[in-house]
Amino acid sequence: MIPYGKMTPQERRGEYERVSGEFADLKARGLKLNMARGKPGKEQLDMVSDLFELMRTPEEYVSDGVDVRNYGELSGLPAAKRLFADILGCRPEQVFVGGNASLQLMYDTVSKAYTHGLLHSPQPWCREKTVKWLCPCPGYDRHFMVTESFGFELIPVPMTAEGPDMDAVEQAIQDPSVKGMWNVPKYSNPDGIIYSAEVIRRIAAMKPAAPDFLLMWDNAYCIHEFEGDYVEFPDILSECARYGNEDMVFEFASTSKVTMPGAGISCFACSEANMEYLKKLLTIQTIGFDKVNQQRHVLYLKDKAHTLSLMKRHAAVLGPKFRAVLDALDREIAPLEIAQWQRPKGGYFISLNAMPGTARRTWELCREAGVTLTGAGATFPYGKDPADSNLRIAPSLPPVAELEQAIAIFCVCLKLSALEKLGV
Amino acid sequence: MIPYGKMTPQERRGEYERVSGEFADLKARGLKLNMARGKPGKEQLDMVSDLFELMRTPEEYVSDGVDVRNYGELSGLPAAKRLFADILGCRPEQVFVGGNASLQLMYDTVSKAYTHGLLHSPQPWCREKTVKWLCPCPGYDRHFMVTESFGFELIPVPMTAEGPDMDAVEQAIQDPSVKGMWNVPKYSNPDGIIYSAEVIRRIAAMKPAAPDFLLMWDNAYCIHEFEGDYVEFPDILSECARYGNEDMVFEFASTSKVTMPGAGISCFACSEANMEYLKKLLTIQTIGFDKVNQQRHVLYLKDKAHTLSLMKRHAAVLGPKFRAVLDALDREIAPLEIAQWQRPKGGYFISLNAMPGTARRTWELCREAGVTLTGAGATFPYGKDPADSNLRIAPSLPPVAELEQAIAIFCVCLKLSALEKLGV
Numbered sequence: 001m002i003p004y005g006k007m008t009p010q011e012r013r014g015e016y017e018r019v020s021g022e023f024a025d026l027k028a029r030g031l032k033l034n035m036a037r038g039k040p041g042k043e044q045l046d047m048v049s050d051l052f053e054l055m056r057t058p059e060e061y062v063s064d065g066v067d068v069r070n071y072g073e074l075s076g077l078p079a080a081k082r083l084f085a086d087i088l089g090c091r092p093e094q095v096f097v098g099g100n101a102s103l104q105l106m107y108d109t110v111s112k113a114y115t116h117g118l119l120h121s122p123q124p125w126c127r128e129k130t131v132k133w134l135c136p137c138p139g140y141d142r143h144f145m146v147t148e149s150f151g152f153e154l155i156p157v158p159m160t161a162e163g164p165d166m167d168a169v170e171q172a173i174q175d176p177s178v179k180g181m182w183n184v185p186k187y188s189n190p191d192g193i194i195y196s197a198e199v200i201r202r203i204a205a206m207k208p209a210a211p212d213f214l215l216m217w218d219n220a221y222c223i224h225e226f227e228g229d230y231v232e233f234p235d236i237l238s239e240c241a242r243y244g245n246e247d248m249v250f251e252f253a254s255t256s257k258v259t260m261p262g263a264g265i266s267c268f269a270c271s272e273a274n275m276e277y278l279k280k281l282l283t284i285q286t287i288g289f290d291k292v293n294q295q296r297h298v299l300y301l302k303d304k305a306h307t308l309s310l311m312k313r314h315a316a317v318l319g320p321k322f323r324a325v326l327d328a329l330d331r332e333i334a335p336l337e338i339a340q341w342q343r344p345k346g347g348y349f350i351s352l353n354a355m356p357g358t359a360r361r362t363w364e365l366c367r368e369a370g371v372t373l374t375g376a377g378a379t380f381p382y383g384k385d386p387a388d389s390n391l392r393i394a395p396s397l398p399p400v401a402e403l404e405q406a407i408a409i410f411c412v413c414l415k416l417s418a419l420e421k422l423g424v
Numbered sequence: 425m426i427p428y429g430k431m432t433p434q435e436r437r438g439e440y441e442r443v444s445g446e447f448a449d450l451k452a453r454g455l456k457l458n459m460a461r462g463k464p465g466k467e468q469l470d471m472v473s474d475l476f477e478l479m480r481t482p483e484e485y486v487s488d489g490v491d492v493r494n495y496g497e498l499s500g501l502p503a504a505k506r507l508f509a510d511i512l513g514c515r516p517e518q519v520f521v522g523g524n525a526s527l528q529l530m531y532d533t534v535s536k537a538y539t540h541g542l543l544h545s546p547q548p549w550c551r552e553k554t555v556k557w558l559c560p561c562p563g564y565d566r567h568f569m570v571t572e573s574f575g576f577e578l579i580p581v582p583m584t585a586e587g588p589d590m591d592a593v594e595q596a597i598q599d600p601s602v603k604g605m606w607n608v609p610k611y612s613n614p615d616g617i618i619y620s621a622e623v624i625r626r627i628a629a630m631k632p633a634a635p636d637f638l639l640m641w642d643n644a645y646c647i648h649e650f651e652g653d654y655v656e657f658p659d660i661l662s663e664c665a666r667y668g669n670e671d672m673v674f675e676f677a678s679t680s681k682v683t684m685p686g687a688g689i690s691c692f693a694c695s696e697a698n699m700e701y702l703k704k705l706l707t708i709q710t711i712g713f714d715k716v717n718q719q720r721h722v723l724y725l726k727d728k729a730h731t732l733s734l735m736k737r738h739a740a741v742l743g744p745k746f747r748a749v750l751d752a753l754d755r756e757i758a759p760l761e762i763a764q765w766q767r768p769k770g771g772y773f774i775s776l777n778a779m780p781g782t783a784r785r786t787w788e789l790c791r792e793a794g795v796t797l798t799g800a801g802a803t804f805p806y807g808k809d810p811a812d813s814n815l816r817i818a819p820s821l822p823p824v825a826e827l828e829q830a831i832a833i834f835c836v837c838l839k840l841s842a843l844e845k846l847g848v
Contacts, residue, residue, distance in 0.1 A: 037495065069473070099523050111535060126548075262495045262496070287525060287527060287686060
């Protein structure tokens with residue numbers, strides 16, 4: 001195969017006709033395939049449904065002397081705190097165990113900064129004239145939407161192979177209206193990048209002008225390797241504490257992709273001072289989260305080692321799906337030199353950079369042919385990718401056979417939009 | 425027994441010495457009893473723990489074609505909406521099914537009014553110079569704390585035997601900075617009063633000056649009779665709609681006192697226009713609430729009729745507890761003419777008005793003797809009961825034998841504080 005950029009106009013015309021024919025055939029099949037969201041597949045759900053066999057005996061209703069079926073324990077069951085602390089490498093007293101969604105805990109942290117201010121805020125953020133926010137990108141669309149929803153000004157920060165461009169970050173935080181930063185530090189969404197030790201050190205050592213700078217550390221994929229062994233990762237709370245920044249960071253995690261998406265448990269971890277402050281605000285909002293489900297998870301996951309063994313079983317399902325996508329891209333797209341992509345070993349996404357100016361068109365063609373992708377641009381603040389290049393592929397939901405169809409269609413659409421761009 | 429007010433000083437002195445002796449004896453027992461919060465007792469929890477036997481078969485994972493174990497369905501399972509609509513008498517499409525706590529849904533509704541504004545808000549409430557809020561009282565301390573936490577000015581409205589004093593309400597809402605009102609319309613917390621049809625009509629027909637007036641209708645005890653048959657209650661959504669006020673009201677309910685406290689499901693119900701508006705804000709906050717627990721509840725509670733039969737079983741546990749308290753008050757306190765109380769037929773509380781200026785002292789004496797009561801004043805805005813008279817008794821948690829001890833101590837403390845007040 002000749003790279004599209006090196007083809008003669010005539011060769012490109014021939015290729016365009018051939019690929020257009022393929023596209024027409026695929027479209028005629030009337031498929032309906034989804035690679036849009038990081039949803040676990042049915043096989044994974046079935047694998048963990050023995051979770052529901054717990055909570056059957058009177059002994060299981062009691063945890064550290066607490067009847068988990070009654071009201072109380074705002075910050076969660078001690079045993080659930082120990083579980084998350086074990087997984088994240090922090091201390092149990094730094095953990096607040098929430099409900100089914102870490103997104104809600106993240107939203108609420110930002111919301112409380114806005115309505116009441118954080119521990120070191122001179123005033124609630126709703127009283128600030130401008131709040132700016134750092135968004136490493138490509139990044140997670142739902143993160144960006146939270147901060148956009150509160151009217152913050154989103155500042156894109158380029159991602160490198162090691163994490164966010166720290167020169168850009170260190171420059172930006174000199175502005176006191178820059179109040180925070182999103183991070184998915186391990187298997188970043190969508191690039192699948194693991195922040196390097198040096199990037200983490202520079203983040204932990206930041207000296208932001210804002211006294212209430214909020215480092216949002218969404219460790220969503222902390223144990224989510226689908227290839228190779230578990231990768232150790234530093235505890236951001238002690239890293240920050242080393243530089244006197246213990247109150248700067250809130251870390252988040254959940255079991256949404258360990259047990260049940262939308263029916264797992266979540267947590268945030270922070271300094272004891274932040275915990276005291278937040279509990280005073282949270283006790284107004286709720287009497288406590290679902291402790292029965294917390295107990296169910298404590299009994300099911302037991303500890304980090306046991307949870308990692310479960311993650312190996314998830315990997316056995318997910319690995320082949322990621323390989324199916326990467327193999328197709330290697331085979332169909334690499335020789336044409338019309339896109340680059342990451343080869344992650346964990347997380348839920350493959351991030352692909354198409355020829356500039358072709359991402360949106362590729363997305364449209366996929367939609368026409370029945371393949372749903374995350375919206376082009378979604379991985380950038382305000383949904384606007386300046387290069388119109390990045391596309392996020394989520395291979396987890398469809399069975400492998402469907403996935404192979406979906407990625408074949410995706411490759412054809414990628415080719416077609418590149419050819420259109422190059423001119424035919 | 426002679427009423428304390430009619431005793432001679434000498435008789436009172438004698439009585440004081442006798443009651444002081446009783447108090448000393450009780451205190452010496454070193455008891456630890458709790459009548460502070462509306463927590464169901466262990467017998468009730470055991471009664472509903474067969475809830476956990478559900479969600480065992482593949483068919484149970486699917487509801488209306490949705491795999492309840494995966495992400496999605498922001499506003500809840502259609503079957504869970506039908507269940508709440510059946511119970512509340514509204515339409516399923518008016519129902520949003522949430523997580524384990526209706527308090528959180530209430531807080532979030534107020535919070536979103538503050539951060540983003542409601543459907544008819546000229547601006548977010550955080551931009552308003554003053555927000556005032558109507559608090560029928562005695563009322564629910566957690567309600568008052570939510571609105572206090574956002575810096576609203578809490579305006580007390582007296583409760584009558586028919587509900588809030590509507591003359592006072594209709595007067596107050598002429599002020600455009602009065603933005604909302606708390607209500608527990610059936611078995612009000614703590615009085616156990618059922619709002620009369622006429623009060624409900626006047627509420628539904630209100631014409632507040634604020635275009636975004638928020639009628640908070642916490643129907644926490646909608647099916648919570650512990651004595652006698654289920655009492656029908658009007659659907660506030662259609663009542664409001666009748667007067668063109670369909671967007672004024674948000675109704676809340678939960679299964680916290682039907683199945684598991686803190687591990688049940690909750691909902692809000694509102695107009696379709698409000699639902700559209702709120703969903704746009706809520707989709708930023710969460711992907712969806714715990715649908716597995718929603719499905720568990722749909723399978724367990726089935727429909728209104730079946731749920732009412734379960735409530736009869738709760739009543740069989742709760743009825744004797746309420747009667748134990750009321751019998752003790754009738755026997756020990758009534759002849760002394762030092763307090764009045766309500767005789768509710770549902771809900772979770774008994775509201776008692778002690779001799780003015782003695783509630784806090786009674787609470788202190790109870791604490792000394794090992795009985796925890798809801799803080800005196802808690803039933804009023806800012807925790808300040810101007811008459812220092814109201815006390816809320818929650819008889820649900822202790823077993824009857826313990827409750828009898830607790831109420832005996834309470835009666836002694838009530839007598840002692842009355843005698844102190846009258847002078848000895």
